[in-house]
Structure formats: structure tokens, C-alpha cells
Amino acid sequence: xxxxxxxxxxxxxxxDARFNARSEGLTAINLVHFPYPAVPVREVIEEQRLGExxxxxxxxxxxxxxxxxxxxxxxxxxxxVFSGADYSQAMESLEQYFLQxxxxxxxxxxxxxRTAVDRMLTGTDLPPGHVVGHIEPKGATAxxxxxxxxxxxxxxxxxxxxxxxxxxxxxxxxAFDLRGVQCTAGLTSPLLIVSGKEFIDQIxxxxxxxxxxxxxxxxxxxxxxxxxxxxxxxxxWPGKSDMKSFGTPFxxxxxxxxxxxxxxxxxxxxxxxxGFSAGQPTVSVITALxxxxxxxxxxxxxxxxxxxxxxxxxxxxxxxxxxxxxxDNLVIMNPTVFTTVRREGVSRERLQQMVYDVTHLPxxxxxxxxxxxxxxxxVPIPQELVERAKADPNAAMxxxxxxxxxxxxxxxxxxxxxMVYVSSWGWGLSHFVTKPIQLPSRWDHVLQRxxxxxxxxxxxxxx
Numbered sequence: 001x002x003x004x005x006x007x008x009x010x011x012x013x014x015x016d017a018r019f020n021a022r023s024e025g026l027t028a029i030n031l032v033h034f035p036y037p038a039v040p041v042r043e044v045i046e047e048q049r050l051g052e053x054x055x056x057x058x059x060x061x062x063x064x065x066x067x068x069x070x071x072x073x074x075x076x077x078x079x080x081v082f083s084g085a086d087y088s089q090a091m092e093s094l095e096q097y098f099l100q101x102x103x104x105x106x107x108x109x110x111x112x113x114r115t116a117v118d119r120m121l122t123g124t125d126l127p128p129g130h131v132v133g134h135i136e137p138k139g140a141t142a143x144x145x146x147x148x149x150x151x152x153x154x155x156x157x158x159x160x161x162x163x164x165x166x167x168x169x170x171x172x173x174x175a176f177d178l179r180g181v182q183c184t185a186g187l188t189s190p191l192l193i194v195s196g197k198e199f200i201d202q203i204x205x206x207x208x209x210x211x212x213x214x215x216x217x218x219x220x221x222x223x224x225x226x227x228x229x230x231x232x233x234x235x236x237w238p239g240k241s242d243m244k245s246f247g248t249p250f251x252x253x254x255x256x257x258x259x260x261x262x263x264x265x266x267x268x269x270x271x272x273x274x275g276f277s278a279g280q281p282t283v284s285v286i287t288a289l290x291x292x293x294x295x296x297x298x299x300x301x302x303x304x305x306x307x308x309x310x311x312x313x314x315x316x317x318x319x320x321x322x323x324x325x326x327x328d329n330l331v332i333m334n335p336t337v338f339t340t341v342r343r344e345g346v347s348r349e350r351l352q353q354m355v356y357d358v359t360h361l362p363x364x365x366x367x368x369x370x371x372x373x374x375x376x377x378x379v380p381i382p383q384e385l386v387e388r389a390k391a392d393p394n395a396a397m398x399x400x401x402x403x404x405x406x407x408x409x410x411x412x413x414x415x416x417x418x419m420v421y422v423s424s425w426g427w428g429l430s431h432f433v434t435k436p437i438q439l440p441s442r443w444d445h446v447l448q449r450x451x452x453x454x455x456x457x458x459x460x461x462x463x
Contacts, residue, residue: 082111102237104153105227105252112152120148122449123161125440132165133172136179138235142168146233147225154225159203159450160218162437163283167192167226170285170435177430181287182236185243188425189250190230191288191330192223193409195271196281197260199437202447204454207257209413216455223254250288261459262335262410266342270409273348274434284434286330286407287425296417301340303351306419311358313421314399314406325379328432329400330407330422331355335414352403359399359406363389366397379429407432414460 018029080097084090094111098104110116121128121144128145135142147164156164171178171190181188194200200207206216214220236242260269267273271282294309310331333341341351363372372389374381388395400406412418424430440446 109153112149116152123158132168135234137241140233150228151225155221166283166435166437170433173433175431176433187248188287188289189248192255193284195258199281200257205257207259208459211256281437286432287430290423303346307354310355314359326401327424328405333419334412336417337419338410356403360396362394364393
């Protein structure tokens with residue numbers, strides 16, 4: 001018999017706590033609830049004398065050990081077979097079955113037959129049983145074959161497999177904190193960014209107008225396949241383990257491409273900035289919370305204005321709180337904005353430093369009037385910053401860990417000078433993760449067999 005334990009959670013997160021406990025092999029746990037949608041701050045706990053009521057509940061929890069762990073996720077031992085008077089009826093049976101088992105994202109799916117999955121596997125040299133990673137919160141194993149199953153369901157083509165495998169590897173990296181991203185009530189979701197012009201062109205990812213929009217098989221289905229992986233391998237489901245009140249559009253379309261041509265050699269592409277060679281295509285993932293556009297008036301466009309606008313975004317977004325300190329954020333500029341940067345000869349490192357310099361808040365705002373502490377909401381704050389805040393409530397606190405915490409890319413199409421500040425999820429340490437995309441040995445052969453699935457890409461507006 002194991003050591004008895006009682007867990008304290010906010011009432012809202014009780015289903016999430018039970019799900020995560022079962023994922024770790026705990027079929028029954030004793031929970032004590034704070035009667036709040038989130039764990040209250042220390043001042044509220046002390047003011048409401050919550051410790052006394054919780055203490056009594058904890059004692060009861062030890063006396064009355066729970067024996068029923070709640071709903072258990074069933075394991076399917078056999079491959080389901082669907083039939084009907086015709087193919088349409090058989091597909092309807094499949095759709096209904098998948099919906100009832102929460103194996104779908106709600107859109108019509110492609111049947112993951114053995115033949116279809118085998119065809120998808122031709123896009124990689126890796127064996128079907130190769131383990132790419134473990135997908136939280138369930139922690140189930142993501143093999144190449146399981147990724148292929150979800151890719152088929154999403155409508156992917158075989159030559160997308162190298163990107164899908166790299167994306168799953170990035171999501172499963174502990175630095176991304178997928179469990180936190182999947183289970184939080186925060187309105188956030190992964191955003192994928194592909195870097196590598198030759199690869200982008202080869203699989204027809206839209207890197208121009210509406211790079212996050214519809215119309216391109218790769219952009220639409222790769223992002224969808226990743227969502228299905230998170231649902232079907234990670235067992236992420238609203239109200240069970242995914243506690244987001246509203247969700248986010250990033251759950252549906254989550255793939256974009258870097259516009260490398262726009263750099264014109266002035267900045268290295270993202271993959272190089274992240275430590276990879278120019279010839280190595282990569283995929284990066286960041287957990288995206290906000291998507292706020294800023295416009296630069298043509299008559300006053302300058303890097304100083306860019307600095308001002310981005311600094312303002314950082315200061316007003318969710319990241320202003322100490323509970324979000326230490327994570328990475330993202331700036332996306334369109335080619336028109338970047339012409340200003342290029343004209344003034346400003347490097348990526350210099351612009352990162354410029355924005356970092358203005359993304360500070362007074363200590364009393366940074367800690368929201370609370371006592372400065374090295375740990376706020378579970379996020380470690382450097383002792384140096386805490387001591388500075390205690391010595392001077394107006395001392396400047398950096399909102400970013402370092403200038404390099406603000407990733408910067410060029411994407412999309414030219415037009416009005418536009419840039420976007422993407423802030424990250426809070427109450428955890430989810431970082432920007434980049435992984436190499438490994439191409440199979442017969443890549444040219446794979447591409448040749450997928451000819452005809454391209455959508456034209458317009459890179460400059462017709463005049």
C-alpha cells in the first residue's frame with residue numbers, strides 16, 4: 001500500500017487533476033477543493049481564513065480514502081470495422097463512432113485505413129514503431145505510425161511527414177511544457193513556424209498573403225494533424241484535461257512559414273538564428289496567447305517607432321505579470337515593415353535589444369502590489385530582481401528574460417506596414433523550441449509522386 005496523500009486544487013481544475021492523476025497511474029486520489037476558479041493568492045487565503053477549512057478537509061481526506069477514481073479511459077483491443085449499403089454510409093458510421101469516442105476535431109475526417117496509413121508512411125525512412133516523443137497530458141507514446149494515422153485523418157499528403165515528425169518532436173520537448181499548455185485554462189495553443197525556403201516551396205506551404213489562412217493543403221492539414229495528435233495521443237479534451245474557457249482559433253489553423261526572400265540577406269533566417277545551418281529546414285513551436293497587429297504609418301516609419309509600438313504591446317499584454325516571467329514571445333513583421341529595418345541597417349540582435357530596453361515595468365506593477373518573491377505562481381524569479389524590487393518599488397523590472405527571449409521573423413506579404421506581437425502563455429515555463437526537419441533518403445522520389453497537389457502562391461499583389 002502506498003503512502004496516503006491528499007491533493008489541494010481549485011474547484012474548477014478537479015476534472016483536470018483526476019485526469020492527470022490517472023495518466024500517472026493513480027486510479028484514485030483524494031481532492032480538497034478551494035472554492036475558487038483558480039488557487040487564490042496568499043493574501044486571499046489569509047484574509048478568508050481558508051487554511052482552517054482546508055485543513056479540516058485534509059484530515060477528512062486521510063480518514064476517508066477514495067476508492068473510485070472516476071471515469072477510466074477505455075482501451076480498444078480491436079480495430080473497428082465500418083460497413084454500409086455504400087461507401088457514404090460506411091463513412092457516416094465511421095464519423096459517428098469517432099465523434100462518440102472523442103477521436104475527432106469535429107470536421108469530416110479521412111478514414112485511416114491500413115492502405116492509407118501505409119501510403120502516408122512512404123514519406124519517411126523511419127520505421128513505424130520509432131518513438132518520436134510522449135504527448136502530454138496522457139503521456140502516451142507518439143510513434144511514427146500513430147502520427148501517420150492522425151495525418152491521414154487530417155487529409156495530409158505523404159511528403160508532409162518529415163515536418164509532422166519534427167513538429168511532434170518539438171511539442172514533446174520538455175522545454176515546451178506541453179502538459180501545461182494542454183491543460184491550462186489560459187487561452188493558448190501551439191503555433192508552428194517553418195523555416196527553409198526550398199523545403200517550403202517543395203511541399204507548397206504558403207509563405208505569403210494570408211500565410212495562416214485557408215487554401216493550401218499543407219498549411220491547413222498539417223496544423224490539423226497536429227491538433228489530432230494532441231487529442232488522440234495526448235488525450236486532450238475540453239472539460240476533461242483541457243480547461244480553457246473559450247479556446248482559441250490557433251487550435252484550428254496553426255502553421256505558417258517564414259518569408260525568407262524578404263530578408264534580402266540582411267538578416268539570417270530563423271533557423272540560422274536558432275543555431276542551425278542555412279541548408280537545414282526547421283520547424284519552431286511557440287505557445288501563442290495573443291495576436292495583436294500594429295500598423296506603421298508610411299510617413300513616420302522607423303526602427304524607433306517599431307521599438308515604441310512593440311514595447312507598448314509587451315507592457316499591456318498578459319506577459320506584464322511576474323507569473324509570466326522568463327518565457328519567449330514572438331514578433332512577426334511583414335516585408336514592408338522589414339524594409340524600414342533593412343534601410344536603417346538594424347540587425348535582429350540590435351532590434352531585440354531595443355525592444356527589451358523599453359519592456360520594463362515598475363516593481364510594484366510587476367508584482368501587482370504583492371510582496372516581491374522569488375516564486376510567483378510557480379515561476380522562479382531571479383533573486384536579483386526580487387532584491388531590487390524590495391529596495392525600490394519603482395525599480396524597473398524587465399518583462400523578458402533576455403533580448404533573445406523576443407523571437408523575430410518576417411512572414412506574410414508586402415502591403416501596409418504591419419507587424420504582430422504574439423505573447424505567450426503564463427503560469428508556466430513554455431519556451432520557443434526549434435527542431436530540424438529530417439528528409440528521407442529518396443526525397444526527390446517522394447516529391448515526384450506528390451505532384452499536382454500544389455496551390456498557386458501569390459507573392460506580390462497584382463497592380
